[in-house]
Amino acid sequence: MPPPDEQERRSLEPGLHIVATPIGNLRDVTHRALEVLxxxxxxxxxxxxxxxxxxxxYQIxxxxxxxxxxxxxxxxxxxLSQMANGAxxxxxxxxxxxxxxxxGQRLAQATVAAGLRLHPVPGPSAVLTALSGSGLPVTPFYFGGFLPHKKGARGTELGAAIQRDCTSVYFESPYRIVSTLEIIAELAPDHRVVVGRELTKRFEEFQRGAAHFLLKHYTNKPPKGEITLLIAPNELPKWITW
Incomplete structure (x- = not known):
């Protein structure tokens, strides 16, 4: 009979297990994720x-x-060869x-193309964490990933964001956030923006307000850490008064 660890390994279905892990606080991990890992x-x-x-x-x-x-x-x-052979x-x-x-996107796509299984193991997400703590409308929403490095392309994307009828979510570098807020403030100085920083970590913060206000705030106090930027829809609900 195989040893217990080997039996457990065999109990996991072959394929690619896409495991969500903490975005900052190490306690934010599921039992299932730990079992798979x-x-x-x-x-x-x-x-x-x-x-x-x-x-x-977790002593793994x-x-x-x-x-x-x-x-x-x-x-x-x-x-792919390993998974086809039971890994x-x-x-x-x-x-x-x-x-x-x-x-991991290409690996996931290749796994599906090879007729192998994808097993999502859900858990933490910076996108959903930022949305839930933003105070902005959350359904529907648009997620654009990382904003472009080049200022021109970033300006085009941000211009589209302030015209959308839903909240837009992006990842941004702390070294570019002031430049990004400058663009938004030039396009629409009173447009509502939320900056989520160091989510789930000790120094987590949400700064909310008009683009020109947050630009002044972060110009005077340059941020550190990971940033998620949320841009309000072009028409705010009446219940948003900040």
Whole structure:
């Protein structure tokens, strides 16, 4: 009879298990996610050094390989072969839900194309966390991923955002947020914006207000940490008074 750990590994269905992990607070992880990370054949992670910290916090030891934008295409054939032969591979990103503005999309698409199973293991998401804490309308919403680095392309995207009839959500760098707020303030200085920073972490904050107000705030106090930017719809509900 195989040892207990081997039995557990065999109990996971073959295929790609897309595992959501904490976006900041290590306690924000599901029991199911921990079980999959414990018993998967292999864990494919964006940065092995980052994932090791999560595993060590829960006394999990397993085989890790890196899967990022530089090596994803090269690794896919081997991983498909392993899954076809019964392997259960766990896919994680540094934070949140894999394939959402993170590596893994091509692997997921290749898994489906090969006729293999995708197993979503839901959990933390910076997008939904930011929406739920924003105070803005949340349905429907538009998610645009990371804003473009180039100012012209960013301006085009932000111009579209302030015209939408739903809340728009983006990831942005703390080094570009002032420039981004400058663009919004030039286009529509009174348009309502929310900046979510360091979500679920010790110094979590939400700053809400008109674009010109937040521009002044962050010009005087440059932010640190990960930022999620939310732009209000072009017509605000009457219950939003800030």
């Amino acid at each position: 414990t018993h998967a054949t292999t864990i494919a992670c964006e940065d092995t050094r980052h994932t090791v910290r999560l595993l060590q916090n 030891r397993n085989h890790l390989i890196s899967l990022n934008e530089h090596n994803e295409a090269r690794r896919i054939p081997e991983m 259960a591979i766990a896919l994680v990103s540094d934070a949140g839900t894999p394939t959402v503005s993170d590596p």
